[in-house]
Amino acid sequence: xxxxxxxxxxxxxxxxxLIEVNGLRLLLDxxxxxxxxxxxxxxxxxxxxxxxxxxxxxLSHAHIDHAGNLPNLVKQxxxxxxxATRATVDLAGxxxxxxxxxxxxxxxxxxxxxxxxxxSPIEPLYTKADAADVIEMFQGVDYGEIFEPIPGVxxxxxxxxxxLGSAGVSLEIEEQGKKTRLWFSGDIxxxxxxxxxxxxxxxxxxxxxxxxxxxxxxxxxxxxxFIEFRDVVKxxxxxxxxxxxxAFSVGRTQELVYNLNEMMTEREIPSVPVYVDxxxxxxxxxxxxxxxxxxxxxxxxxxxxxxxxxxxFKMLTYVNSVDESKALNDRSDPMVIISASGMAExxxxxxxxxxxxxxxxxTICIVSWQAPNTMGRRLADREPQVNIFGEVYQRKCDVATxxxxxxxxxxxxxxxxxxGVKDTVKQIFLVHGxxxxxxxxxxxxxDQNLDQVHYPELHESVEL
Numbered sequence: 001x002x003x004x005x006x007x008x009x010x011x012x013x014x015x016x017x018l019i020e021v022n023g024l025r026l027l028l029d030x031x032x033x034x035x036x037x038x039x040x041x042x043x044x045x046x047x048x049x050x051x052x053x054x055x056x057x058x059l060s061h062a063h064i065d066h067a068g069n070l071p072n073l074v075k076q077x078x079x080x081x082x083x084a085t086r087a088t089v090d091l092a093g094x095x096x097x098x099x100x101x102x103x104x105x106x107x108x109x110x111x112x113x114x115x116x117x118x119x120s121p122i123e124p125l126y127t128k129a130d131a132a133d134v135i136e137m138f139q140g141v142d143y144g145e146i147f148e149p150i151p152g153v154x155x156x157x158x159x160x161x162x163x164l165g166s167a168g169v170s171l172e173i174e175e176q177g178k179k180t181r182l183w184f185s186g187d188i189x190x191x192x193x194x195x196x197x198x199x200x201x202x203x204x205x206x207x208x209x210x211x212x213x214x215x216x217x218x219x220x221x222x223x224x225x226f227i228e229f230r231d232v233v234k235x236x237x238x239x240x241x242x243x244x245x246x247a248f249s250v251g252r253t254q255e256l257v258y259n260l261n262e263m264m265t266e267r268e269i270p271s272v273p274v275y276v277d278x279x280x281x282x283x284x285x286x287x288x289x290x291x292x293x294x295x296x297x298x299x300x301x302x303x304x305x306x307x308x309x310x311x312x313f314k315m316l317t318y319v320n321s322v323d324e325s326k327a328l329n330d331r332s333d334p335m336v337i338i339s340a341s342g343m344a345e346x347x348x349x350x351x352x353x354x355x356x357x358x359x360x361x362x363t364i365c366i367v368s369w370q371a372p373n374t375m376g377r378r379l380a381d382r383e384p385q386v387n388i389f390g391e392v393y394q395r396k397c398d399v400a401t402x403x404x405x406x407x408x409x410x411x412x413x414x415x416x417x418x419x420g421v422k423d424t425v426k427q428i429f430l431v432h433g434x435x436x437x438x439x440x441x442x443x444x445x446x447d448q449n450l451d452q453v454h455y456p457e458l459h460e461s462v463e464l
Contacts, residue, residue: 001175002209003182004461006048006434007031011458013065015432017184017209018049021175024150026047027057028169028184028209030319032068032099044069044125048459052077054147055340058157060186061166062250064089068099070134071126079137083149083156084231087165087291091284093135093248098280100124100131126303143167155172161189162407163251164287164294168200180464185210186431188409188417191220194255195288195310197296199409201417204424207464210417210453211408212433215441218410225404226259232365232400233260234269237334238411239398241361246349246376249281252368254288254311258299261313265306275328277348285311285318322348329355342368342426343376349373354388357404362397367405411441418445418453427464428453 007016007029014033018025033043051073057069059082070082070092084092107124114121141147149155152174157167169184183205191198202208220270236243247253253276263269276282288309292300299310308314319325323347328337339349355376356362370376378386380401386393409417418428418441428445430438430453442453456462 001171001180001464002461003209003429003464004048004459005429005456006459007033008065009456009458009460011035012432012434014043014069014159015060015066016069017431019171019173021173022150022152024055024152025053026150026153026262027054028059029066029186030069030073031066032055032064036066038378039070041122042124044072046074047076048079052079054078057081057082057306058149058155058169059088059092060184061160061163061167062088062095063101063163063187064095065120066186067092067096071096071130073098074133074137075126075130081139081149082134082137083139083141083147083155083163084113084431085143085167086165087138087287087294090166090287090290091163093138094280094283094287096131096134097128100126100128102383104128121123129133152448159197159294160186161191161193161196162187163189164196164254164291168202170205172204180207181205182464183208183421185417187211187213187407188413189407190219190222190409190413193407194258195295195299196224197294198241199413201420203420205421206424206426207429208418208421208427208456209429209431210414212414212430212438212441213408214406214410215414215430215433215437216411218412220404222404225402228400228402228404229259229365229367230263230268231255232363233263233336236363236398237270237272239361240334241359242334242354242356243336243363243365244349244356245336245338245365245367246280246342246344246353247338247340247367248276249340250284251340252342252405253278253281254285255338255405256367257316258310259284260336261306261310261316264313264315265302270334271315272315273333273335275319275335275337276316276339277325277328277337279320281338281340282318282320292455320427325351328352343374344379345374346377350388353394354380357386357388357393358396360396360398364397364399366399366401369406399457411444414441415444415448418450419448421449422450424454430455
């Protein structure tokens with residue numbers, strides 16, 4: 001049996017891990033690599049294996065860095081089944097269609113520039129038609145359900161607690177009379193996060209592919225983040241301002257909506273209008289509402305006692321049209337606006353920031369890590385001036401940054417995850433992490449006498 005690491009190796013994005021066993025090929029995830037524009041197109045376009053020779057795919061969850069290159073895989077000849085939880089099937093369908101729209105738009109923009117330089121046009125990585133083909137190939141399974149993606153491999157998916165439908169993948173592999181148990185963590189969630197159940201940890205595995213995104217630090221308690229967010233909203237409303245929140249459409253937006261629902265139900269903050277202004281977030285929330293089986297006991301209890309859904313309440317409006325979105329900027333009454341993108345680079349959130357950044361009553365609330373050179377990072381750094389659509393705006397509003405809301409396990413849980421298999425594991429492969437984070441985690445595991453930890457290179461193959 002051979003295992004090859006064709007993505008999320010020595011980096012965080014582009015998850016792709018290929019298992020070759022019994023003359024067949026099973027791919028775990030097929031995500032988009034996200035990095036410098038100069039290399040992303042070529043890297044995502046060209047696979048290091050022939051998609052026509054793949055027999056099946058198992059998808060851990062719907063995030064683009066795990067599912068976003070499936071349309072290209074199918075476009076290049078893959079014809080097998082794609083297995084995932086039922087919630088992931090629904091969520092991934094939305095996300096890859098949205099990604100396809102972005103691929104087409106980006107190619108159109110680039111081709112205008114290329115035409116001006118007399119260069120030939122490029123094709124989008126894939127199209128909405130390619131994404132539609134993927135949706136037809138999904139096979140939904142329940143958590144814990146036994147299925148056989150390829151002959152000789154028995155699989156089960158276990159709740160990973162990262163986003164709706166996310167899963168750790170357990171594989172029981174038989175080859176030439178030898179049985180091997182391999183576990184793929186996908187992205188590991190956290191304990192006590194809103195809406196979702198806690199992640200299920202592995203035990204008694206021979207080999208494990210494990211994420212290491214936050215291998216260098218633990219997170220603060222999510223309950224502290226709830227209190228911080230509540231206080232930001234409360235003081236902004238009390239001075240008559242708006243709270244503007246750049247948030248990722250899937251996961252973070254739904255967590256914030258649930259938190260605001262709870263705060264208003266318990267009368268911890270005044271009841272003011274809350275708007276979710278992102279088409280993808282609106283559609284993703286419909287998927288969340290369709291899969292209450294993924295919610296934790298606390299959410300179920302809240303829904304029962306509050307007598308209304310977790311992601312719907314009296315003061316909440318999901319904004320669909322551009323005109324509705326624009327109308328929010330003509331109002332001056334206190335409100336909360338949650339909009340994408342999460343790093344405030346594109347989408348409707350940019351307009352909301354532009355219209356509210358110079359009012360000292362308002363607060364822009366940053367709720368996730370912001371990449372360098374993004375508007376979100378400049379706001380998080382409290383820069384006094386911000387360039388928006390080519391014009392300079394004075395930042396007179398307040399800026400609040402809320403830590404502790406990451407959907408990824410911190411160092412403490414990653415340690416627990418790995419040490420849980422210490423007695424049986426022959427090798428742990430650290431993926432989905434930059435070198436500093438992964439090597440810090442590897443060193444800490446070695447201190448606990450867990451020496452069988454490897455940080456594979458991109459496209460490295462190992463025989464198991």
